[in-house]
Amino acid sequence: xxxxxxxxxxxxxVAEKPVSRGELVRITxxxxxxxxxxxxxxxxxxxxxxLRLAHDGQDWQIMTSPDAAAYVAAYLxxxxxxxxxxxxxxxAVVAYRQPATRAEVxxxxxxxxxxxxxxxxxxxxxxxxxxxxAPGRPILYGTTWEFLECFGLTSLDELPRVLTxxxxxxxx
Amino acid sequence: xxxxxxxxxxxxxVAEKPVSRGELVRITxxxxxxxxxxxxxxxxxxxxxxLRLAHDGQDWQIMTSPDAAAYVAAYLxxxxxxxxxxxxxxxAVVAYRQPATRAEVxxxxxxxxxxxxxxxxxxxxxxxxxxxxAPGRPILYGTTWEFLECFGLTSLDELPRVLTxxxxxxxx
Amino acid sequence: xxxxxxxxxxxxxxxxxxxxKVDILTVRLGExxxxxxxxxxxxxxxxxxxxxxxxxxxxxxxxxxxxxxLPALEPSAVEDESETxxxxxxxxxxYAAVKGRATxxxxxxxxxxxxxxxxxxxxxLPPRGGDTSALAAAWTKVLTLAARPRDEELVAPGDxxxxxxxxxxxxxxxxxxxxxxxxxxxVRVPGERATLGFAIVTFIALLxxxxxxxxxxxxxxxxxxxxVRRKARA
Numbered sequence: 001x002x003x004x005x006x007x008x009x010x011x012x013x014v015a016e017k018p019v020s021r022g023e024l025v026r027i028t029x030x031x032x033x034x035x036x037x038x039x040x041x042x043x044x045x046x047x048x049x050x051l052r053l054a055h056d057g058q059d060w061q062i063m064t065s066p067d068a069a070a071y072v073a074a075y076l077x078x079x080x081x082x083x084x085x086x087x088x089x090x091x092a093v094v095a096y097r098q099p100a101t102r103a104e105v106x107x108x109x110x111x112x113x114x115x116x117x118x119x120x121x122x123x124x125x126x127x128x129x130x131x132x133x134a135p136g137r138p139i140l141y142g143t144t145w146e147f148l149e150c151f152g153l154t155s156l157d158e159l160p161r162v163l164t165x166x167x168x169x170x171x172x
Numbered sequence: 173x174x175x176x177x178x179x180x181x182x183x184x185x186v187a188e189k190p191v192s193r194g195e196l197v198r199i200t201x202x203x204x205x206x207x208x209x210x211x212x213x214x215x216x217x218x219x220x221x222x223l224r225l226a227h228d229g230q231d232w233q234i235m236t237s238p239d240a241a242a243y244v245a246a247y248l249x250x251x252x253x254x255x256x257x258x259x260x261x262x263x264a265v266v267a268y269r270q271p272a273t274r275a276e277v278x279x280x281x282x283x284x285x286x287x288x289x290x291x292x293x294x295x296x297x298x299x300x301x302x303x304x305x306a307p308g309r310p311i312l313y314g315t316t317w318e319f320l321e322c323f324g325l326t327s328l329d330e331l332p333r334v335l336t337x338x339x340x341x342x343x344x
Numbered sequence: 345x346x347x348x349x350x351x352x353x354x355x356x357x358x359x360x361x362x363x364x365k366v367d368i369l370t371v372r373l374g375e376x377x378x379x380x381x382x383x384x385x386x387x388x389x390x391x392x393x394x395x396x397x398x399x400x401x402x403x404x405x406x407x408x409x410x411x412x413x414l415p416a417l418e419p420s421a422v423e424d425e426s427e428t429x430x431x432x433x434x435x436x437x438x439y440a441a442v443k444g445r446a447t448x449x450x451x452x453x454x455x456x457x458x459x460x461x462x463x464x465x466x467x468x469l470p471p472r473g474g475d476t477s478a479l480a481a482a483w484t485k486v487l488t489l490a491a492r493p494r495d496e497e498l499v500a501p502g503d504x505x506x507x508x509x510x511x512x513x514x515x516x517x518x519x520x521x522x523x524x525x526x527x528x529x530x531v532r533v534p535g536e537r538a539t540l541g542f543a544i545v546t547f548i549a550l551l552x553x554x555x556x557x558x559x560x561x562x563x564x565x566x567x568x569x570x571x572v573r574r575k576a577r578a
Contacts, residue, residue, distance in 0.1 A: 001220050001221050001222075003239070005222070006220075006221055006222035006237060006239070006240055007222060007240045007243040008222070009221060009222030009223060009240075010222035010223065010236035010237060010240030010243060010244050011240070011243055011244055011247045013185075013222065013223055013234070013236055013462070014236060014244050014247065014248060015247065016255065016256055016259075016291075016462070016463055017255075017256050017257075019247070023247075027243055027246045027247050028243055045221070048173050048178075049173050049178060049181060049217070050173070050177070050178035050179060050180070050181030050182035050185065051181060051182065051185055052459060054459065061461055062185070062461075062462070063459035063460065063461050064182035064185055064186060064459050064460045064461075065178060065182060065459070066457030066458060066459055067175070067178065067457060068178055068179045068181075068182035068183070069456055069457045069458050069459070069460075070456065071179040071182065071183055071199050071200055072179075072182050072183055072186055072460045073456070073458075073460075074199045075183045075186065075187065075191070075195075075199050076186060076286075076287065076460065077286060078284075078286075078287075078460070079284050080456055081453060081458075082453075083450070083453060085351065085446065085450070086351045088446040088447075088449055088450045088453075089351065089442055089443065089446040091446070091449060092442050092443075092445035092446040092449055093442055095445075095449070096442075096445055108435075108438055108439060108442060109351070109352060109354065109439065109442065110352040110353050110354035110355075110397055110401070110435070110439065111351060111352030111353075111354075111355075111394060111397060112394065118489070121489060122281070122282040122283060122489055123282075123283060124257070124258060124283070145461075146258075148459070149458060149459045149460065149461060150453070150458050151449060151452050151453065151458065152452065152457045152458045152459050153459075154459075159445075160445070160448040160449070160452070162441065162444040162445045162447075162448050182460070185460075185462055186460045186461070186462050186463075188462070188463060256463065257482070259463070260478060260479065260482040261482045261483075261485065261486050263479065263482070264479050264480070264482035264483035264486060265483065265486055267479060267483070268483050280486055280490050281486055281489075281490075282489065282490070287463060288463075290463070291463040323475070323476050323479065324476070325476065330476075331476065331479070331480070332476050332477060332479075332480035333480075334480050334483050334484050334487070
């Protein structure tokens, strides 16, 4: 393991929230390219261990591996997250289309989604992501780190692929 | 890496304090001898990385490697309080409503707050303040001197005033 | 908000497609119209705020069916493009994909194979540099979330009307009076304006009675009152 990758690993270990690539560059004094390489090295090293390197855009965090979940939950006394089918549908639309407005989610699901948005916000699975530059400037929503964590994903690229139907055009 | 070593690694990773061998045995359901082997495996794996497996008697903990210390200090020194958004929310509820019970904070936030209470207690930002004279005699929490210091306040009266939303009913 | 197991009109329509065991891309949606109306009628209650969306899909299905029965029935210029069968099908396909994804996410959740992060705690530095405005913002956020209405408060039980029940009421009335005005039927409590939910349920009940040939509907002028007339039994 290179010294840089070791330092990045140590910093991500003590961090209490995701650390951006920019911050890693600043702290280590390395070039962005070198930091990327170190992250890649760390990611490969985590394979087959109890830890994973996860990222959301350019923010990075070390997480536990999903197959160790039962033991970690036993240690932490953590509750299992439960979501209604309705909340899961709303979450699915936001996760796969993000950022998305509430009106877009409602257009797709064909129902009012106030309650499910409320539930998902409370559970921190989705969050506000600015506003769309359109009439009324509606709020945009995206998924959170807790979402990745809750579903044991290391990045949004790992979202399960489902169906192979052509996706229709989005009507905002 | 064996599945047991992976699980032990994941548990030690999330733990914010040393975990005893006995606790690891209880959580994993493995024999003490198997847990020892897993710890040995983990120790060997940590060599040449940014992390170390440390122990004090039978208590085990993952720590950062000394040669990464400068970067860890650079990261932590930049802004020492790095509370997760969840921890910040729990702290906000305790700070503005104190004294408050855990059940009250959970009723307001709508989610389980065990972990964030633990973090805040560890960081000495909140502390116990006796018990409420109610069924079950739940523990009351309030903020500490360190909280005032950390946020640069001379007293709680200096907490920023916030909106005038009606305060929600507490369902303790 | 689930309506007898259906989360909205698309959910119900999708189930009908699946019941027929046909491909969503080839099924003739108009053929589902009768089944759809029957299922909506059988629901014991529709929340007032969702009636319109069920109704919108129902009317679209009926229109598609009518066009298939009467090929000469060209779409009028007034109807906007979104009224086509292709558009409804596209929405249904998209919704089916969403359902599949939701199920996949739900499966992951059930497996419980989640990840955990570390909250920190090994470093024994006295905490410093807290941001009071971030703290205040967090408190505001908690208050805002906590102040939002919860599910059980959204629809008061008194505001729920069942189409079944309303249909039965109108049948009783029409048995007593040969003809009634629509305006009369909208009066639930004398002197009080009907709620939108009550009006919509009444309207669906009338459409249903008309479909079953129990009543005739007459309207002399655009936006004029509608006369509901008992239909002579054949």
